Amino acid sequence: MSEFASIENQIAEFWRLEEVKNCNVYTLEEKRCKQHFESNVKRGEDGRFTVGLPFRDNAPRLGKSYDVALRRMLSLERRFQTDTKLKEEYTKFMKEYSELGHMEITKNTIPDDKSYYLPHHAVRNESSTSTKLRVVFDASARTSTNVSLNDVLLKGPTVQEDLVSIMTRFRIHKYVFTADIKKMYRQIWVSESQRDFQRILWREDPSQPLNIYRLKTVTYGIVTASYLATACLQKLSEQESSKFPEACQALSRDFYVDDFLGGAMSKQSALRLRDDLITILRGAGLELCKWSSNDPDLLLGVEAVPSANNDLDLQYTENVTKILGLYWNKDIDAYQYKVLMYNNKTRPTKRAILSEIAAIFDPLGLISPVIICFKIIMQKIWQTRVDWDATLPTEIEGEWRKCRANLIHLNTLKITRSLVGDGDIADIQLHGFADASLTAYGACLYLRVKNYNGEVITNLICSKSRVAPLKTISLPRLELLAAVLLVRLAAKYATSLSIPIEHKYFWSDSTVVLSWISSESARWKTFVAHRIGEIHETTSISQWHHVSTKDNPADIVSRGCCPTKIGESNLWWRGPMWLHKDVSDWPKENNIYSRADEVLLEARTVSHVITDRYDLSIIERYSSLTKLIRVTAFCLRFINNASKKENLIGALQADEIDKAANSIIKLVQASNFAGEIKDLRKSGQVSSKSALLRLHPFLDKNDLIRVGGRLGNALTLNESQQHPIILPAKNVLTKLIFIRYMID
Structure with missing residues (x-):
């Protein structure tokens, strides 16, 4: 993966966690993938699941993939020559893979479009308490037709709850424990007929002939792997719900991929939940490991995280350096x-x-x-x-x-x-x-x-x-x-x-x-x-x-x-x-609702006065301050008459004229000084970065911003002269006021 792609993925994950999605709506492709799973999933006599790979309808044909896998394998061997530790860990991983029966040698020759060779590489996770190195298989490698295996597979929907929901619920229980399913993907078989789409090349030493293996289980690196594995957990929950209703609800809701975070309000209930989960999962060939709890009694008889590691890392993003x-x-x-x-x-x-x-x-x-x-x-x-x-x-x-x-x-x-x-x-x-x-x-x-x-x-x-x-x-x-x-x-x-x-x-x-x-x-x-x-x-x-x-x-x-x-x-x-x-x-709520001129900026009935966010175009339509105020006053009267039983009629009254003038001034101030208004309401003073700071502004009883300072001590002046209203210099209203007083 390129460095740029890695950063893109990290940013995408950062914003994904920031989303608040209240429902899952499946796309048509997700529905098809779900239907394919339901039609092909099986459980064997040993209880383990077998699934099919969900191919897209009318997908492009796969081309030759052997040559790419061979080049990547030879490149890997050259790295082994200079990094003996990598070779040792890599070989150990692949040997275990084979010994567990998760891959098998094949000699069969299969047409290119009926097979796919997966290149592979190492991924290190130094924070892991178990496997520091893991081999990842690259199903996005292009074939000769420029199509990869991931291109022809359906990804599938997310069937588990999101991480934030699970972590939120984790905070409700008094007794909690965590665990994860050991090698979960590799406990689920891929159907025999589709394993040739999971071929790899491998040998322990360059002196040996290259062997062709088939991966027999769900494989990390294939786009549909997460869905297939988590869908099996959901299916297991459905099948066992009559025997273990509470544990199956936890199995369905409290797993994030292979990690469990859950608990109960009493120790007895938590112990029962723990034991039932072990029983249900073991019946499907799945083992819980790396247990951790806030109560030592819940760890008796299970494989706990080493005591030296007291902190459970709650970040599930793989291969990412965390700051x-x-x-x-x-x-x-x-x-x-x-x-x-x-x-x-x-x-x-x-x-x-x-x-x-x-x-x-x-x-x-x-x-x-x-x-x-x-x-x-x-x-x-x-x-x-x-x-x-x-x-x-x-x-x-x-x-x-x-x-x-x-x-x-x-x-x-x-x-x-x-x-x-x-x-x-x-x-x-x-x-x-x-x-x-x-x-x-x-x-x-x-x-x-x-x-x-x-x-x-x-x-x-x-x-x-x-x-x-x-x-x-x-x-x-x-x-x-x-x-x-x-x-x-x-x-x-x-x-x-x-x-x-x-x-x-x-x-x-x-x-x-x-x-x-x-x-x-x-x-x-x-x-x-x-x-x-x-x-x-x-x-x-x-x-x-x-x-x-x-x-x-x-x-x-x-x-x-x-x-x-x-x-x-x-x-x-x-x-x-x-x-x-x-x-x-609690605080009493008296007269909490805002005045009409502030609220009705967004009212449909006053679109003539204001059509959008502090839209001052109405002011620009009039060349006369008097006409502007009178039009606004009649609009406010109309609103008043529409919402109250007592209607105002006849000539405009002085208080209506004053209210209209104040409303217009407020619109202009709100458009230009929104931050200052909020600061004044909160603390009585504006930010030190505000252009109005030197004017010592304050809000009067009508919520208008006025000049403060020493003029307030001049008793020979009226209030408007002591504390003039503040308006922006370059504004149509300011110009109309200037023209009005020049004429007068």
Whole structure:
């Protein structure tokens, strides 16, 4: 595999773990593969499975493959001459392969399109507790017709639950254990008639004649191998479910490829689950090994991981160097991160940085506030469009070096695995939080567990973060995207927990988004309507609540957090402190919904006033400030009359004129100073990088940004003179105001 292809695969895996998929919809090819499996799978008298290779319909013909396999074999032998250790390990692996009956010598001559010779090579995995070297067979090698075996095979669907669901459920059990199936692929036979598609060349010494072998089992390197093996586990679960219902459910749901992560709420149940899994799998010729547990009693009588290796590596990506890996330390029953020290002498090219970012492994999003900073850097790098090995702009390089160097501080984190504590559970609630900034948005889920003794435990379950799109959209829309991400996260992983959740609460600090959610989706323009519709599909309006920004843990995701500070953030790990109190002591929600002029930016009925994200084209249509204000006032009156019983009629009133003027000013300010507005609402001051900093801006009672400072002490001036409204210099509204007062 080329270095570029390797980086591509790492980046693809990085983003795949970031996805939140709520359902599996099989493609036509996946359905055909599944049907082929069901039609051809068999179990022998010894209980072991035999499967067929699922070839595509009307697939291109395979050509000659022997010559490529021969060249690769001779090249491998030349390496053996200079690397005796490699030769020794390689020969040992192949000898064991043969002795276990997983391959056989053949003398038969088969037509090219009815056979395929697999080149092979070594893959090292120094972190493996068993096999440091493994021989991998290359089914992607092209034949003389430029077609490989993988080209003519169906890949098959994913039939197991995703890694995040399994790891999330792993945190619910009090007693847990892990194990993996020894040589799982090689315990499943390939049908006799198709083994000639798995031919290899091999000899232990160049002085010997080359032998042709047929691989008799499912082979790593063939595109359909993972599906065939995992589909056999699912089939085994179906066949044994009447005898072992609980164990078969675990077999179906808690295996990720060949690795098991599961447990139970009591030790007795965990022991029964362990023994039943052993029985079921052994009946199919499958053996569990490398056991690990948070309780030594669960390891009695099984092949445990060596005691010197206390940390279970939870990253399942093969042959990838990790800069940040997630581990389960069974001795303290906690998750820990292991970060490699940064080599400051490394030249930070696009290739080097993207490779390192893609090697970060945080499937549960436990450190999303840290990882979002790296995602933003990744986006900036793509925007530069520099070549893969070119020097990056100084600003991006400096940002990368600082973030990467600080990552080492994550090594001190110890994150409790268990979400439920040790007491008897009386009540379980799910709390989700969403927020956005102009650079990113995110969502996080918390489990609130109340025990019968009155103790309340809250813990972060998982989170997801997203970089804001390159195409600029408004802050309210970004906050809406965060709310959608939250409901997807909750729909996916609340089900994965497999526990009875009494109540679900969804929190946002955006009064605009809460106002949108509180109304029918059809009321809004397309962008908002579609997303509100999705929110309404899985949640009810009564489940949505307002939270202050200072109590919103999702605010930490949207803004990012330094690795040196995330460990100290109780808000991030536990949620707001009032979650530990009785519901009656939670913050009261009075007048949480936003004012009409902010919310109705997206209303279909005011498309004349605003047609898109802070679309100021309405202002550009009028050359008179007076006419602009009056048109806006009549539009707001129409909205008022459509939503209230008491209609306004007759000439416009002074307060309607004032409200219209304020609405227009707010639109302009929101379009130009969105970040400043959010900062002022949160902390009362703008960022040190803001162009408005020297004006000491503040929000008045109407949410307009005004100039602060010492003019407020001038008692001879009225409020508007003491604290003028801030408008951008180059704006149509500013020009209309200037013209108006020049005429006056």
